[in-house]
Amino acid sequence: MADYSAIQALHKSAPAFSPYVPVGLLPYIAFVLLGGTFALAFYFSTLPKTTVPVQETLIASLASVLGGFGVVALFNSVGVYV
Amino acid sequence: MILRCRLAFLVSIIAANLAWAAHSFENTAIVRTAELGGSLVHVTTTYAIKALEPKASIYTVVLSPDEQEKTSWLEIRQKGRQAPLQVEAHELDAVNNVYLYNVQLPKALSTNETTNLIVETIQTHATYPWPEQAAQNDDQTLKYETDLYVLSPYKTAVQRSKIRALVPRILSYTTPEDIEFTTEIPVTKSGATVTYGPYHNIPPSSNSEFVQKHQKHVTVHYGHDFPCAQITKLKRAAEISHWGANLNINDDIVLHNGGPALKGHFSRLGYQSQTFYNRPAPTILNWFTLHLPAGIRNVYYYDLIGNVSTSRLRLAPSAPKTLTANPNQYSIMEVRPRYPVLGGWNYTFTLGWDAPLADSGSFDSKTGKYIVGVPVMTVLPDAVVEDAEVKIILPEGATDIEFFPPFPAKNQTISTHITYLDTVGRPALTFHYERLTDKHSGIIYVTYKVPFLAHLRKPLAVATAFIGLFVLAMGWRRVDTRLDTRQKL
Numbered sequence: 001m002a003d004y005s006a007i008q009a010l011h012k013s014a015p016a017f018s019p020y021v022p023v024g025l026l027p028y029i030a031f032v033l034l035g036g037t038f039a040l041a042f043y044f045s046t047l048p049k050t051t052v053p054v055q056e057t058l059i060a061s062l063a064s065v066l067g068g069f070g071v072v073a074l075f076n077s078v079g080v081y082v
Numbered sequence: 083m084i085l086r087c088r089l090a091f092l093v094s095i096i097a098a099n100l101a102w103a104a105h106s107f108e109n110t111a112i113v114r115t116a117e118l119g120g121s122l123v124h125v126t127t128t129y130a131i132k133a134l135e136p137k138a139s140i141y142t143v144v145l146s147p148d149e150q151e152k153t154s155w156l157e158i159r160q161k162g163r164q165a166p167l168q169v170e171a172h173e174l175d176a177v178n179n180v181y182l183y184n185v186q187l188p189k190a191l192s193t194n195e196t197t198n199l200i201v202e203t204i205q206t207h208a209t210y211p212w213p214e215q216a217a218q219n220d221d222q223t224l225k226y227e228t229d230l231y232v233l234s235p236y237k238t239a240v241q242r243s244k245i246r247a248l249v250p251r252i253l254s255y256t257t258p259e260d261i262e263f264t265t266e267i268p269v270t271k272s273g274a275t276v277t278y279g280p281y282h283n284i285p286p287s288s289n290s291e292f293v294q295k296h297q298k299h300v301t302v303h304y305g306h307d308f309p310c311a312q313i314t315k316l317k318r319a320a321e322i323s324h325w326g327a328n329l330n331i332n333d334d335i336v337l338h339n340g341g342p343a344l345k346g347h348f349s350r351l352g353y354q355s356q357t358f359y360n361r362p363a364p365t366i367l368n369w370f371t372l373h374l375p376a377g378i379r380n381v382y383y384y385d386l387i388g389n390v391s392t393s394r395l396r397l398a399p400s401a402p403k404t405l406t407a408n409p410n411q412y413s414i415m416e417v418r419p420r421y422p423v424l425g426g427w428n429y430t431f432t433l434g435w436d437a438p439l440a441d442s443g444s445f446d447s448k449t450g451k452y453i454v455g456v457p458v459m460t461v462l463p464d465a466v467v468e469d470a471e472v473k474i475i476l477p478e479g480a481t482d483i484e485f486f487p488p489f490p491a492k493n494q495t496i497s498t499h500i501t502y503l504d505t506v507g508r509p510a511l512t513f514h515y516e517r518l519t520d521k522h523s524g525i526i527y528v529t530y531k532v533p534f535l536a537h538l539r540k541p542l543a544v545a546t547a548f549i550g551l552f553v554l555a556m557g558w559r560r561v562d563t564r565l566d567t568r569q570k571l
Contacts (some may be wrong), residue, residue: 004488007453007529010446010453011455014447015444015447016445017439017454024545026326040156043240044555045555049251049560062549064546064552065541067548068546069541069545072087072544073325079434081321081437082323082326082501082502082503
């Protein structure tokens with residue numbers, strides 16, 4: 001019981017939860033990131049086919065990272081809080 | 083031989099204990115008030131006690147096996163203090179077949195010093211509809227059975243029991259005969275209250291001789307003008323999201339009308355005329371009010387058929403938990419089931435909402451732990467929840483999980499829950515409760531840590547899927563898929 005009241009007091013006194021990225025900005029972040037993913041994917045499709053695909057891999061990784069964060073932001077902004 | 087010695091030893095210890103307990107206190111007055119509701123009965127027993135020896139600090143409250151089975155919440159307070167007293171968990175006195183609760187008084191009493199103890203209990207399934215079937219327009223009457231005397235291991239100078247219904251319609255009550263403890267009428271009724279007593283000079287009653295010789299059963303048959311709602315099964319899932327700073331609460335509820343079962347068919351015409359002339363029948367559960375937390379959004383209410391649009395919701399703005407502005411603000415939802423729930427009928431529905439995580443979650447930077455408080459249930463007044471399961475789903479990668487339930491659960495498990503964009507799954511804590519009442523409205527606190535990299539797990543999982551697509555594309559560009567090589571690419 002003392003345990004419970006201690007954790008209750010701690011819960012009240014500790015600062016409220018705040019996410020790394022403010023939730024209100026998430027729709028706009030999603031739009032920008034996914035727009036960037038689309039643009040990079042288009043650029044990827046215009047790249048020349050070389051034997052060692054250095055430029056292609058770089059562009060693909062960049063597009064994927066942007067797409068990863070963009071999709072998570074998209075899910076959160078439409079109401080599926082992942 | 084050794085077993086019998088041990089048994090005799092045990093019995094003598096218990097008997098000695100009781101004998102010692104019987105000598106240190108005396109009850110100057112016991113008043114028990116039972117407030118009758120639909121499926122819950124609220125029993126308040128006030129013991130005015132006098133210590134018979136110095137430094138008396140442990141008082142024993144006794145419940146009969148019947149009472150123990152029905153009681154699902156017990157709290158003992160001393161008059162004048164708000165905080166409940168420390169009660170030792172009940173033990174069964176096998177010799178006398180009663181349950182003992184030892185309560186520790188904060189300040190030991192000296193000889194002949196008096197104080198008042200208030201024992202509050204809530205009994206579930208103590209009332210039953212009688213007659214068991216009723217037509218749509220009939221009255222709703224319930225019966226409540228209890229024991230006549232309040233058991234106590236100490237001598238009692240005067241004792242009385244009051245049974246009070248919500249409306250002054252008492253159809254019948256038992257008149258006990260052959261009562262040695264009073265010379266006046268053993269029972270009186272006035273308005274909505276039936277009073278058994280006062281009974282004088284009752285000896286220590288928590289032993290089997292007293293119970294067999296004197297204890298009587300009394301039954302009160304009363305009218306009840308409100309539908310008896312019961313929740314047969316409640317499944318609550320609370321999902322915590324760190325990226326979306328959101329706490330989603332989802333309740334799957336099976337609602338049951340515990341009143342008299344419907345006799346005959348349901349007449350829609352009869353029901354419409356009732357609502358038209360504004361004469362609601364007490365057996366029909368039309369709507370009920372739920373107090374949802376403030377600051378919620380995206381409330382959904384659906385059942386197997388689809389969305390239920392027959393309810394009204396008044397939202398209250400979010401109150402950050404650090405502000406002490408108005409902690410008792412609630413969003414009021416008037417829930418109206420798709421069809422009126424008549425006696426014996428069930429209605430299954432799902433109710434849920436999203437709430438900002440800042441309202442119920444906090445972060446302790448000293449230990450790096452997140453603390454989230456999830457309420458056990460949304461209280462439906464005067465309804466018993468038979469079977470409740472609360473599942474708290476923590477974010478992916480949560481470690482060092484500790485939980486603090488407000489009252490012990492029947493059992494608790496940790497499992498892995500998999501939902502959208504999950505790779506390893508999220509830890510989920512499941513608590514099982516039985517027979518909750520409206521006093522069981524506590525908050526379960528869970529603390530956990532989430533390392534920073536665990537937060538990035540989801541975006542990286544999606545990024546991996548994208549990379550896979552790009553690698554596929556890179557391969558596709560370098561492969562000649564023409565069927566006819568003379569055709570230009």
